Amino acid sequence: SDLIWGGEVNTDKLIPKGNLAAYFYTAQVKKQANAILGNNTLEVAGLRAVGDILLGFSYKAEYLQNFGRDNGVAGTPAYHGNAFFLGLHYGHDIAAGYPIRAKLEYGRGSDTFAAIAPTARFGIIWGEHTTVGPSTINRGPNGTAASLSNIRVLDAGVGINPIAKLGIDVNAYRFVYDEGIATAGKTSAGNEYDLIVSWKHSDNVSFEVNAADFQVGDALHNPAPTPTNPITRLGADVKIKF
Numbered sequence: 001s002d003l004i005w006g007g008e009v010n011t012d013k014l015i016p017k018g019n020l021a022a023y024f025y026t027a028q029v030k031k032q033a034n035a036i037l038g039n040n041t042l043e044v045a046g047l048r049a050v051g052d053i054l055l056g057f058s059y060k061a062e063y064l065q066n067f068g069r070d071n072g073v074a075g076t077p078a079y080h081g082n083a084f085f086l087g088l089h090y091g092h093d094i095a096a097g098y099p100i101r102a103k104l105e106y107g108r109g110s111d112t113f114a115a116i117a118p119t120a121r122f123g124i125i126w127g128e129h130t131t132v133g134p135s136t137i138n139r140g141p142n143g144t145a146a147s148l149s150n151i152r153v154l155d156a157g158v159g160i161n162p163i164a165k166l167g168i169d170v171n172a173y174r175f176v177y178d179e180g181i182a183t184a185g186k187t188s189a190g191n192e193y194d195l196i197v198s199w200k201h202s203d204n205v206s207f208e209v210n211a212a213d214f215q216v217g218d219a220l221h222n223p224a225p226t227p228t229n230p231i232t233r234l235g236a237d238v239k240i241k242f
Helices: 124-128
Strands: 002-011 018-029 040-052 057-070 082-093 099-109 151-163 166-177 188-200 205-216 231-240
Touching (some): 124 188, 124 205, 124 231
Antiparallel strands (some): 002 018, 018 040, 082 099, 099 151, 166 188, 205 231
16 A cells, blocks of 8 residues: 655745745555565655745745655665756736736756656646657656656746736746766757647636647657657647636
């Protein structure tokens, strides 16, 4: 059986206009689950700071560290990976209260970092598609992980609401494998470009159409003579809050 537990403490007293949080989570696969040698215990400790700066700017900074040990395989390797994330965001209402927004973010997970429950998913194609089934994305050495495991991500985006209910956002992402898992000296996984158009029907219901393009990096190129083509996606979503 699997066991997940943890907790978080935070305070808004230490950082002006901000919040500082510390957390610790453990995920354990019992040896009985797969008839393995021992328990597989992954632990993640983290420190996160978020807050406002001035003139519509805000920030987020987070650091995560692995602990624990996999006693279910030979050699009982320890978990010792780490990751960090930095983000700068801007939001401001222009004339008649219509918002404009922008972001610039950078994250890196070491080649040994393992997440218990990844929450940050970068890009419509890279972050939201699986590696199983007809709608797939080959993340190469990154395996099935779409978060900060074994990857460096730089992303930027801008958005505006030209009218109150209509949102238009453009995002760009750069993916580079961590140094420890370079493929034949090549580390570029690719670039992604997303266009998202949304319509807010009400406070609880919104509609969204999107177009995404993923330019495959040299680390994921097919061997000759098979060509490597860009990945494109057109989609639509209905989002309902309960």
